[in-house]
Amino acid sequence: MFTTKTTYLLLGVSLLLGSCSKETKDSLLPYPEDITFNELEMDRFSFRFIEGAQSGSDKAGFVSFSGKRLPSGDFEGFALSNKNYRSYPWSLSHTFGTPTLTGESRQAAIDSTLFSVFTNVPNRTENYLVGNAANDKAVINIKTPAEVEHVLVANTTYGYLQTFYGSTYSGTLDKVTQAYNPTGTKVRNPLNPNTSTTMYGVFYLPQIQGPDLIRLxxxxxxxxxxxxxxxxxxxxxxxxxxxxxxxxxxxxxxxxVLGQVKLIIEGYSGGNKVGEVTHLLAVRKGVDPNNPTHEYTQNNWVAVGLRSLGKVDQLRFKMDGDYRDTQGTLLTPQYFCLDGIRIKK
Structure with a gap:
């Protein structure tokens, strides 16, 4: 398990676009008084669910959260994790594995990305939370009502890969369906450190339930x-x-004009909603009226300011976006990562 407890505030966030191949490291500074979940015991490269978990300190303040696995293979609430797998699962690859895996093997392959934070360079924040915003159970309770200065948020690897590439990733794009061809040319598994062309292949990541997705x-x-x-x-x-x-x-x-994945953070006090803050986990050019030139799929931790909510005793997380089926159901995976909760002293 981890023996050190340090949190980091991103000074410069690098939102790299798909055309960029250079990997740049962000500057990080320790902030030991943030709520980081690092005091909760974890094996390395693992995740787990805790009912009624509490995290924090006398200096940082205290928050609580819950989460549990569902029979479907999905989950509700939050999971505690320290995983940082950043590629498609090899076991589901058309080239190296079996896309039709079932049962525990299929679930384990999906979990490797579902409970991993996607960062452009290896993650350094140790423990963090993975939330599912689809079922109104992604809730953080604050023990003493307070103003939250900011939280750190990121995409899961599962969400990043589905948004940026889609369920299938190869070098051959079908322009009619906008899906990558499972029999197409081989490509490098994203962020695989082994750049040898012998490791190139066609990769696959299904939804836990539902149809395969194309990229945003x-x-x-x-x-x-x-x-x-x-x-x-x-x-x-x-x-x-x-x-x-x-x-x-x-x-x-x-x-x-469309193309966005929104994380909505709602503040509550005494059971009443007092405000909300929207953060874009992905956006395409022209969509954000305040930043019309922005075009990215977030690939690192970003600090989201919450001071505008005022004093709150609860944060609730929801997601929204444009990628919907013909019935209007949101298809974008509604998972996100959370860390570094800073409560104003």
């Missing part, structure tokens, strides 16, 4: 094309020329 960029491309085609057909039916119909396509496609 693929969903955006399909939705923009759909909007454009609808406008084009309407123009043609109205007697417009082919050139005018194409102009209608281009305009509608450009105006269909």
């Amino acid at each position: 960029d693929g969903y955006v491309a399909l939705q923009k094309d759909k909007a454009g085609n609808e406008a084009k057909q309407a123009a043609l039916q109205a007697g417009k020329t082919a050139e005018e119909a194409q102009a209608a396509y281009d305009k509608a496609s450009a105006e269909r």
Whole structure:
């Protein structure tokens, strides 16, 4: 188990885009008075569920949380973890494993990413929490009502890979479906330190339940094309020329702005909601009105300020986004990582 207890505040967050190949290390400074979950005993590279767990200190303050595994293989609430696996599971690879794995072997492969924080370089924050925001059970209770200065949040490896690449990852993209072809050319498993081409393959990560996913960029491309085609057909039916119909396509496609994964942190006091803060775990260009040039899938810890909530005794976590099925159900995995809770003294 870990024998040291140190937390870190990110000074410079590197939100690297997919086209970037250079890995840069962020500057980290120790903040020993943050709530870090490091005093909770854990084996190395493991995760576990604790009902009614408490973490903190007299100086940092105290918080509590709960979590449990569900029969489906999913979970509710929070899990305590220190895993940092950052690639697709080898055992599910089309090249090196068996994509049709079932039972405990399949679950173990998914868990290797589900309970890992995705960081561009090896994680240094030791213990942290993995939350599931899909069932209203991702709740942090604060023992003494206080103003929370910030929390550190990150993507899980499961969420990052599904958002950036999709369930299947190869070097061959089907432009009609926007899914990578499972029989396509071989690629490097993301962040695999062994760069030999003999380790290249086609990789797979299924959902715990539900259909395979395409990457967020693929969903955006399909939705923009759909909007454009609808406008084009309407123009043609109205007697417009082919050139005018194409102009209608281009305009509608450009105006269909989407592509985001949102973590929503709600503050409560005495059972009443007092406010919320939204943080983008992924965003595409033009979506964020305050930062229209931002385009990233978060690949490191980021400090999210919560002072605007005022004094609270509870934080509740939810997620939202654009990637939905035809019934409007959110398809984006609703998992996130949490660490470094700083309570104002």
